[in-house]
Amino acid sequence: MDGSPADGWEGELERWLAPFLARLGRKERRRWAPFYLKGLILPGERKSVEPMAARVAPGDLQQLHHFVSTSPWATAPLEDELVKAADRLVGGPEAVLVVDDTALVKQGRRSVGVKRQYCGQLGKRANCQALVSLTLASAEVPVGVGLRLFLPEDWAADAARRAAAGVPEVVAYRPKWRIALDEIDRVLASGARFGAVLADAEYGRAAEFRAGLAERRLPYAVGIMPVQQVYPADVTLAFPEREATGRPRKHPVPSVASVAAAELLEARPAAFRAVSWRTGTKGPLKAEFAALRVRVADGPVAAGGRHLPGEAAWLVGEHRATGERKYYLSNLPADVPLEALAALIKARWVCEQAHQQLEDELGLDHFEGRSWRGLHHHALLCLLAFAFLQHLRLGGKKAGHPARARPAAPAEPARRAPADRGRVHPRAALLPPLPAALRAPPPALKVAA
Secondary structure, three states: OOOOOOOHHHHHHHHHHHHHHHOOOOHHHHHHHHHHHHHHHOOOOOOOHHHHHHHHOOOOHHHHHHHHHHOOOOOHHHHHHHHHHHHHHHOOOOOEEEEEEEEEEOOOOOOOOOEEEEEOOOOEEEEEEEEEEEEEEEOOEEEEEEEEEOOOHHHHOOHHHHHHHOOOOOOOOOOHHHHHHHHHHHHHHOOOOOOEEEEOHHHHOOHHHHHHHHHOOOOEEEEEOOOOEEEEOOOOEEOOOOOOOOOOOOOOEEOOOOEEHHHHHHOOHHHOEEEEEEEEOOEEEEEEEEEEEEEEOOOOEOHHHOEOOOOEEEEEEEEOOOOOEEEEEEOOOOOOOHHHHHHHHHHHHHHHHHHHHHHHOOOHHHOOOOOHHHHHHHHHHHHHHHHHHHHHHOOHHHOOOOOOOOOOOOOEEOOOOOOOOOOOOOOOOOOOOOOHHHOOOOOOOOOOO
C-alpha cells in the first residue's frame, strides 16, 4: 500500500483480509479498509478517526471518515466472512457461543441508541449505548462474531431521532433476547460450529430466549434470577374430579406448588460441594456447586397466573468465595456430571477478555460518530481487527488445526474449600503476546497515488 514489500504482520494482514476485501465491492472501499484496520491495531491512545488518520494516512482524514461513517457498504457479507474465519480458528463441537452485551459510555442524547441504562463498564447506570455481543470461543480463546446495537423503545418510537441518526426504517424495537436469537440464527447460517450457548441472567431470565434455544435444538447453560420458579423433577399433573357445578378445568393441577430456584437449592446445603473448573494463573479456580433436576415453570399459564411445569432441566447453584450466590439453568442431558456443568457455566467468562481487548486495545468505545451506519461499521471493523490478532496469536498461516491453544484443564472435584479471594470472575489466561512490531511506534503509511 505504500510501495514497500508485504512482509511481517502487514503482509499477513493483506493475505488474511483478501476474502473480506473481495466482498466489499468498490475499489475505494477495498483501498481504505486496510488503513482503518491498521489504525485500530497499531499503538495509539485514541482510536477515533482523526488520530488514526494522522498515524496511518496523514492528510487523508476525510477519506477515512467517509469510509467508516458515510460509505453505504453492507456489513452482512463481511459478517458472514468473519464467522467463517472465526470457525476456522476456534469452531467445533467443543466450542461455545457466548451471548452477552457490552456498553459504550456516551455523552449527550444524539448518538444512536444512547440512553441512561446499566453500563457494565462502570458497574452502574449511565448514559451509554448497549451492544448485544456474540463470541465464539474454544480452549479459552475468544473470537467475536457479532455486535448489534440494542435500540431502546423510546428511540425506536422517535421518528425524528431515528432520522437524524440514520436508523433504517426496517429496524424496530427488539428486546435483547430477540436480538440474540436473530444473531444466533445468522452465525448458524454462516456455518459456525459450537457445542453449547452460554448467557448470563439478562438473557436466561427470558423464557422466550430459553424456548428459542430449545426450538433450535441448541444445548445451553444460562444464568437465571433467584426468584425463577421451578418444580421438583417428580412433579405430576392431574385433573381434579369435576364438581357438580362450575366450569370444567382447562389445565391440569401440579401435585406440588412451584418454588423459587434459590429456595429449592438453598434448602439442600449438603448438595453443595467444591469444584475446580480450571487452573488459573494463581492456581485452581474453585467454587461450591450443587445441581438438581427440575422442571421449569414456563409451561402454559394455569389458574392464578402461575405457569405449569415445562421441560426438564438442570438447576445449578454456585456459592462463590466472596459470598455471592448465582443460579443457572441448563438443558444438558440428565447424566451429565456436576463437574461438566460447572466447567460449561464458567466458560462464559472468556467473553470478558474479548470485550476488554476490544475496548482497551482496539478502541471499540472510541468511535465519535452518532450514526447507526458508522457505529456498526466501526464495531465490525474492530471485530475484524480482533479476529486477525487472534489469528496471529495462534500462529497465523503456519498453524494447523484450530485447536492450537493450551486446552483448558477438565473440571474436577476440589480437594479443599474455595479459596479464590481475588477477582469475582478471574479473566481467562491471555494468549501469547503480539509481534513486537505491533507494540512499536507506528510507521507513517501513505496512500499510493
